[in-house]
Amino acid sequence: MAEMLYELSVLNDLAKIMEPLKKDEQRRILTWLEDYFDIYDDDDLGFAVDDMEIAPTRMFVVEEDDDDDDDDDEASAEPEEETLESFFDKVHPKTAIQKIVSAAWWLENDQNKESWKSFEVNKLLKSLDIKISSVSGTLAIEAKKESPMIVVLDKSSDSMQGRKTFRLSEAGYAFINDRLA
Numbered sequence: 186m187a188e189m190l191y192e193l194s195v196l197n198d199l200a201k202i203m204e205p206l207k208k209d210e211q212r213r214i215l216t217w218l219e220d221y222f223d224i225y226d227d228d229d230l231g232f233a234v235d236d237m238e239i240a241p242t243r244m245f246v247v248e249e250d251d252d253d254d255d256d257d258d259e260a261s262a263e264p265e266e267e268t269l270e271s272f273f274d275k276v277h278p279k280t281a282i283q284k285i286v287s288a289a290w291w292l293e294n295d296q297n298k299e300s301w302k303s304f305e306v307n308k309l310l311k312s313l314d315i316k317i318s319s320v321s322g323t324l325a326i327e328a329k330k331e332s333p334m335i336v337v338l339d340k341s342s343d344s345m346q347g348r349k350t351f352r353l354s355e356a357g358y359a360f361i362n363d364r365l366a
Contacts, residue, residue: 213318216281217326269295270313276364281323283360284315286334289353290361300338300350324351332356 203211265271269291278284288309292298298305303321310317317323327333334357339350353361 216318217322267295269309273313276361278364281317281320282327282334284310284317285320285323285327286353286357286360289335289351289357293353300352302348302350321349324349334360 203214206214269288272291272295273284273287276283276287276290278287285306288306289301291309292301292305303324307317307320310320324335327335328337332354334354335351336354337349338352341348
């Protein structure tokens with residue numbers, strides 16, 4: 186009970202602090218906090234998000250084809266080439282860092298890049314209509330964690346604006362491999 190009272194007190198304090206901010210500023214802060222505390226990790230929820238029952242928004246009727254064409258069997262036997270979109274559907278990243286890591290994995294594995302810059306990841310994410318307010322800011326937060334999913338390989342200068350080059354860490358690969366398993 187005392188824990189719940191403390192949580193309510195923290196919520197009240199945060200609401201007071203964030204009240205004068207604009208909606209987009211509030212949204213960026215909440216997104217940053219979600220990523221920082223990694224609150225949407227499936228393991229931390231006690232249940233898998235994919236197991237939740239969600240009401241369908243549309244009903245689809247699939248009609249069966251009575252033709253016994255051998256051509257259809259041959260076409261379905263060939264594996265379809267994986268696209269970035271189908272890869273994201275398999276990995277199902279939720280947080281900004283998970284989306285960045287997924288795009289980075291695609292760059293490293295599908296496009297055979299040994300390293301990448303934040304703008305390359307941002308470009309891939311935008312191609313999927315995924316907007317992250319600050320890819321480089323999210324990467325900077327991740328780099329400070331005890332077990333980051335990315336590694337900073339190089340920085341072009343000592344200034345804050347210096348371009349960094351990244352690569353996935355073992356933790357980043359483990360995240361993707363867990364999602365693909």
